[in-house]
Amino acid sequence: MKRMAFIFTALFALALAANAQGIAVGTAMDNFSLVGLDGKIQTLDALKGKNGSVVIFISAQCPVVKGYDPRIVEIAAEYAAKGINFIGINSNSTESLEWITSDAAKVGYKFPVLIDKGNVLADKLGATVTPEVYYLDAKNVLLYHGAIDNDRSGKAITTPYLRTAFDESLSGKKIERTRANAFGCTIKRAKAE
């Protein structure tokens, strides 16, 4: 009986650890459905482009996201034309629908922004920071995960991680850098601490 309890505990711990890590590069993300700012349910499969998609965790209040917004809008427009569609995800429990809607309009996101109520998708992917991107191919396989580039200010970008990943993938090359972290805001989860 004790052995069974131990095995169960170990399996539970492993499941928790796996969940905390999110999905690994090279594995496929399950289709998901979330409510958009217009109240309609949207799915990954319906929103992705012919060459894939970018699931990007954003925030209406995070100054780092605000700093990145012009670049996000620009890169999203540039690569939408190349078949890669951006999907904005807001998982912050501290931001109201009205706030997110008004912010999206003000920034000028041309891609859909979905509300991740209860941070279900953020938990599933292991997303913790804004902005944080998951670049998926047309089959929803994760190709790149992490930061957009190496410079929050945008004044001294030397390694445009996401653009490089797009360009390498679109030209059929191996993506050299598949992970990069950067300092940012914590996703404000709904769960009580």
Place this chain on the structure above:
Amino acid sequence: MLLRFLSKGVTCAVVTLLFLNLGFAQVPQSVPSKVPIKKPAAVGPKVTQIDIEGLRALLKPKGKPLLINFWATWCDPCREEFPDLVKLDAAYRSRIDFVTVSLDDLAEIDGDVPKFLNEVKATMPAYLLKTTDDDAAIAIISKNWKGNLPLTILYNPAGGVAYERNGIIKYDTATAEIDKVLAAPAPIADKIVSLVPPSDMEY
């Protein structure tokens, strides 16, 4: 008649001279100076700039437990937890080393960073990390971390991680962890201690 004319003339000349004088006196103020005007430093503690190598050195305890907090003025939870950090500093001063590392832009090293530290009466040594490679810095700081602020790490004197908190610290938990490290016998080796998982992770 002549006297009246002369008197008016003198008055006009004086007024004209005064006008010109005032006008000339203002010219230098309106011409941009070639000497760069330095932004006045905000009142507050000195904030020292460090790079990746400086960070690496900072993460090594110097004979005492080391508490290190990573924050930024643009991070709401960071500002929210700072009063508790100041309390921790007061409670454990001289028994542990406590430093803070700001991830603000370098431009704020004389601006918002010391201004905020002054507002919350923070007196622990303050640093600002300037790097073009966040990813490398994050990897040095913690293998479990993705860069979301705040992050607080407690190292034992041998350099092992005793406590790691990604999110607002809980004061009682932090004091309990610091007390544990202070009460513990000196660790034999870094690697043995490092195997102990951080007890308060939040991802």
